Amino acid sequence: MADKDYYRILGVPRDAPAEDIKKAYRQMALKHHPDRNPGSKEDEEKFKEASEAYSVLADAEKRSVYDRFGHDGLKGQGFAGFDSAVFEDFEDILGNFFGFSIGDLFGGRERGRGGARRSRGRDLALEIEIRLEEAAAGVEREIKLNRAEACPVCRGSKRKPGTRAASCPTCGGRGQVRFQQGFFTMARSCPRCEGSGEVNASPCDACQGKGHIREKRTLKVRIPAGVDDGSRLRLVGEGEAGDEDMPAGDLYVMTRVRKHPFFERDGNDLSCEITVSFSQAALGARIEIPTLEGSEIFKVPAGTQPGETIRLKGKGIQDISGRRKGDLFVKTLVRTPDNMSKEQKTLLAKLAELRGEDIESVDKSVIHRLKNILQ
Ligand SMILES: [Zn+2]
Numbered sequence: 001m002a003d004k005d006y007y008r009i010l011g012v013p014r015d016a017p018a019e020d021i022k023k024a025y026r027q028m029a030l031k032h033h034p035d036r037n038p039g040s041k042e043d044e045e046k047f048k049e050a051s052e053a054y055s056v057l058a059d060a061e062k063r064s065v066y067d068r069f070g071h072d073g074l075k076g077q078g079f080a081g082f083d084s085a086v087f088e089d090f091e092d093i094l095g096n097f098f099g100f101s102i103g104d105l106f107g108g109r110e111r112g113r114g115g116a117r118r119s120r121g122r123d124l125a126l127e128i129e130i131r132l133e134e135a136a137a138g139v140e141r142e143i144k145l146n147r148a149e150a151c152p153v154c155r156g157s158k159r160k161p162g163t164r165a166a167s168c169p170t171c172g173g174r175g176q177v178r179f180q181q182g183f184f185t186m187a188r189s190c191p192r193c194e195g196s197g198e199v200n201a202s203p204c205d206a207c208q209g210k211g212h213i214r215e216k217r218t219l220k221v222r223i224p225a226g227v228d229d230g231s232r233l234r235l236v237g238e239g240e241a242g243d244e245d246m247p248a249g250d251l252y253v254m255t256r257v258r259k260h261p262f263f264e265r266d267g268n269d270l271s272c273e274i275t276v277s278f279s280q281a282a283l284g285a286r287i288e289i290p291t292l293e294g295s296e297i298f299k300v301p302a303g304t305q306p307g308e309t310i311r312l313k314g315k316g317i318q319d320i321s322g323r324r325k326g327d328l329f330v331k332t333l334v335r336t337p338d339n340m341s342k343e344q345k346t347l348l349a350k351l352a353e354l355r356g357e358d359i360e361s362v363d364k365s366v367i368h369r370l371k372n373i374l375q
């Protein structure tokens with residue numbers, strides 16, 4: 001089902017609001033749910049398709065990746081396949097009405113002894129702020145987390161070591177209770193054991209039977225050279241602990257790059273403005289300018305016009321792939337001399353005279369040029 005159109009699967013337009021997508025999925029899921037269509041491979045396929053489509057379109061970030069880059073984009077971002085993190089949301093939509101969880105169909109959730117549902121740990125996300133210099137060169141940062149980790153005493157089993165789970169007395173270990181509705185006998189998840197069929201008769205003391213304890217952790221994170229404002233790093237397995245024998249979630253670190261007083265950044269390119277005097281622009285000059293590593297000498301060519309931009313190849317930011325470097329664009333502004341002494345004015349008038357510029361009479365050159373253009 002890799003190249004099917006998720007919007008077509010759910011029968012919604014590409015600009016459908018989140019609420020419509022949820023409604024469309026709910027209708028499809030209820031219609032094709034395997035509990036309603038026992039043994040129908042076709043319905044099961046349709047149900048899976050719709051669930052996969054929903055798992056992408058319901059997540060604003062994944063939806064935007066899919067809109068721009070399609071299925072390949074999702075794979076590139078590590079979103080391929082079915083994300084078990086959305087299971088809770090599915091159960092939210094469908095209620096606990098059906099006898100099994102959607103995760104069972106996709107193999108994302110496992111059933112333990114007695115049918116207990118287990119899921120992987122939750123992902124965590126945080127932001128760190130860095131300077132442009134650090135974004136360009138890469139930097140190591142310490143981050144502090146408060147996350148759920150597997151209880152060291154019961155190792156996530158929630159039970160006192162050496163004890164076993166007991167069969168649920170309410171449903172007799174089946175995980176479902178049946179009830180009559182009109183002509184039909186319906187099944188729903190057992191409210192006591194939440195469908196697992198077992199109860200914890202001797203909860204672990206260390207974690208009060210939760211299987212997890214909260215720990216404060218400090219992690220060292222290596223931010224690679226070339227990250228931009230809004231770049232996202234994924235640290236696999238550094239999120240919260242999963243249920244027993246299930247993998248931990250991931251940690252996403254988003255970088256925020258502080259505005260730089262001298263440089264503007266556009267992708268891997270940098271730009272800056274320098275101001276030189278009238279004489280420096282005319283005669284050329286050597287100006288010391290700041291760089292991300294320190295400073296360097298910038299040569300202003302003789303005859304530079306106000307606003308002229310010079311491109312310094314390879315003086316920008318290293319691409320995050322490490323393959324190429326961006327460029328630096330230096331824009332030169334020219335300061336016109338003011339507050340001049342009498343002697344300076346005389347010299348400048350002399351210069352104008354030598355260049356054949358008439359300061360005293362009305363200069364009609366602009367009007368003439370305009371007339372030539374309009375003719
Ligand atoms: Zn424990």
Ligand SMILES: [Zn+2]
Pocket residue numbers: 168169170171172173174175176190191192193194195196197198
């Ligand atoms: Zn039960």
